[in-house]
Amino acid sequence: MSRKPAQLIGENRLIQLIQDRYQDRNPLIKKGIGDDAAVIRPRHAREYWLITTDMLLENIDFRREWITPNRLGYKSLSVNLSDLAAMGARPRFFTVSLALPPGISERWILDFYDGLTELGNLKGALLIGGDFSRSESGISISIMALGESLNRKVLYRSGGKAGNLLYVTGFLGQSAAGLKLLEKGSRNPQSRPQQAAIRVHQKPEPRCEAGLWLAQSGLVSCMMDLSDGLSVDLPRMCAASDVGAEIYAANLPVFPESSFWGCDPVNLALHGGEDFELLFAAPNSKAGMLEKAYPKQFPQITHIGELTRDVGVVSIIRPGRKRSRLLEQGYDHFRRKKPVGNGD
C-alpha cells in the first residue's frame, strides 16, 4: 500500500476511506478499488477482466441543451472506455442504466443509443444490458464497461518509479476550451478551432489502441487516464506510485487556439479536465526506444516531466521561473462549487 498523503480531500478522501475499510483481499482480485478499473481473473480464464463504471448527471456533467443525445451517448461510453484504455485493456462489453425525467422522447433515447453503439462498434464493445428508471430531476446515466487484457499485461497507476519520464498522449485543454465556448453560448461556431474544441468536448475519443500498445510494449511503468485534469490526476498517480513529480510547463501539448477566445492554454491543460488522454511514465533507459517504436498513426505522445523522489509533491517548472507547487484545481466532484455551465 502507498502512504496516505495528508492532503487527501473530497473525492480522493472518500475513495481512500472506502478502500481502507472495505477493500477485500482475494486471489480472484488482481486490483480492487483505487485504479481506473478493477482487475479480476475468473478461475481458469486465460486473461484478466477489467471492470469500470462512471456516472454522468445532467447539469453536473452535461447540459441537455448543449449536446445532442447522439454525442451524449458517445461521450458516456467514451469516459468508461477511457478507463479501460488507461490500463491497456481491450473493450468487450458494456451495460447502460438510464434514469429519465418525463418528456424525454423515444427518439431522444434511440439517438442516445445510436451514439453509444457507434463508439461501441468502433472499439469492439458490445451492449449487453442495462436498466431504465424514471427520474424526478435530470437525466442520470450510469455505464459499466468490461474489458479483457491481452497476455495479462495491464498497467496500473502504481508502477511508477522516481526518475521515470512522464508522457501524455494528444493535446490537453482542448475539451475544456470547448466547454468555455458552450458556456459562452457559442453552440455552432464558424471557426475551425472552435468547432474542433467543441467536438473534442462532446465526442472525446478513448485512447484504446494507444493504451493497448503501451501496455504490450513492456516499456511503460504506470498509466492512467486524464479525466479530472492533470493537476488532480497526476497527484493520484504519485500517491499510488509513492513518488512525486515535476512537469515542464513549456513542454505541455496545449491547445493554443483557445487563447483566441480568451482562455489561458496552459491553465486549461493543467486544470481543465475531461481530456481523456493517457498519462504514463517510462524508465529513462526505455524512453528512447518508446519514442522510436510508438506508432506514428496513433495520437502523438509528449514528454512533459518526470517522477521524483519527493513523495506526494507535484511541482511545475514555468519558463524563466523557479519550480513551484502545482495546486489541484481540476475537477473534484465534491470540491467544485459550480456545476458545468454556470462557469462565469
Next chain:
Amino acid sequence: MSRKPAQLIGENRLIQLIQDRYQDRNPLIKKGIGDDAAVIRPRHAREYWLITTDMLLENIDFRREWITPNRLGYKSLSVNLSDLAAMGARPRFFTVSLALPPGISERWILDFYDGLTELGNLKGALLIGGDFSRSESGISISIMALGESLNRKVLYRSGGKAGNLLYVTGFLGQSAAGLKLLEKGSRNPQSRPQQAAIRVHQKPEPRCEAGLWLAQSGLVSCMMDLSDGLSVDLPRMCAASDVGAEIYAANLPVFPESSFWGCDPVNLALHGGEDFELLFAAPNSKAGMLEKAYPKQFPQITHIGELTRDVGVVSIIRPGRKRSRLLEQGYDHFRRKKPVGNGD
C-alpha cells in the same frame, strides 16, 4: 426469438426496442439484453459470468427519511444479487456508483457501505470499485453485480413450456405491505407483523442459495425474480417463453397480516412489487421430485399456477369465480404516476 406481444408498453417497450435495434450476436455472449442478467463466457473460462445492473433513485425508489443508510446499502445490493439469484449464479463482485447531494455526511456514506458489505459478506460478493459524483438533486445509486455460474447451469426466463407448473419462493406482498406502513407515517411500529413487513421492505434477502439450488437441480425450465410485482413480471416470463399463464388466487402465498392495516393481501401479492422472490416453472413430470428434494431450510416454495398454450394471455382464477385476465398493475418505471411515498 419470442414473438413480440402487442401489449408491450412503457419500460417493456423500451427494452424491446433497444433489444431489437442494438442486440449483438457474438459467441462470447450467451444471453444479452432482456433477461435478469447478461450471460457471457470469457474465452477459456470454465464458467459463465453474469452481469446485472440496477439504479435506485431518491424519491423514486426510496425516501431518505424512511430508511437508514445501512438498510439502504443492504437493499441496493440485494436488488442486484436477486437478479443473479434469478439465473442461479453465485455472486462474486460488485461496483457502486453514488451521486450525492450536498449535506450528506461521511458517516452516512460509511453506514451505507456497511450495509452493502454486510450483505456482500453474507453472499460472497466483493466490492471492487465504483464512482462518486456530486448530485444537484437527490441521491442516485447505481450498482453492477457480477456472478459466476456453477457447471454452466443457468436458468433463463425463456425456457418455460405450456403445461409447466408455476412456483414462487417465500411470501408475496409483504414488502409492499411494509411500504404502505411507511407511507402512513408508521416508521417504528410495535406489532411484530408490522415490523416484519417493514424489515422485508427495507432489507430484502436475495434468494441466492435457493436460486443456485434450483438451477443445479435440473428440474426447472425457467426462472426470474419478482421485482416489479407478479402481474408485471409474469407476463415478461410468458413473453420470453412464448406461452401464457394462469394462476390460482387461492394458492398465492400472501402475507395475510397486512389486512390488519387495511391492505388487500391478494392485491399486494399480485401488484405490490419489490418481493425479490423467485418465480419459476417446472415440467409436470418433475414437479413432484422438485417439491420433495427442495431443501427444507430454504424459503418455502408454493405452486401458484401453470404455463399455458394461450400465448401472451395471463389469467387468474379466483375462488368461486371464473377465469379473468390479470391486468398489469405492478411497478413500471414509466407508467407509475406517483413516486414512492406519495401513495395516497
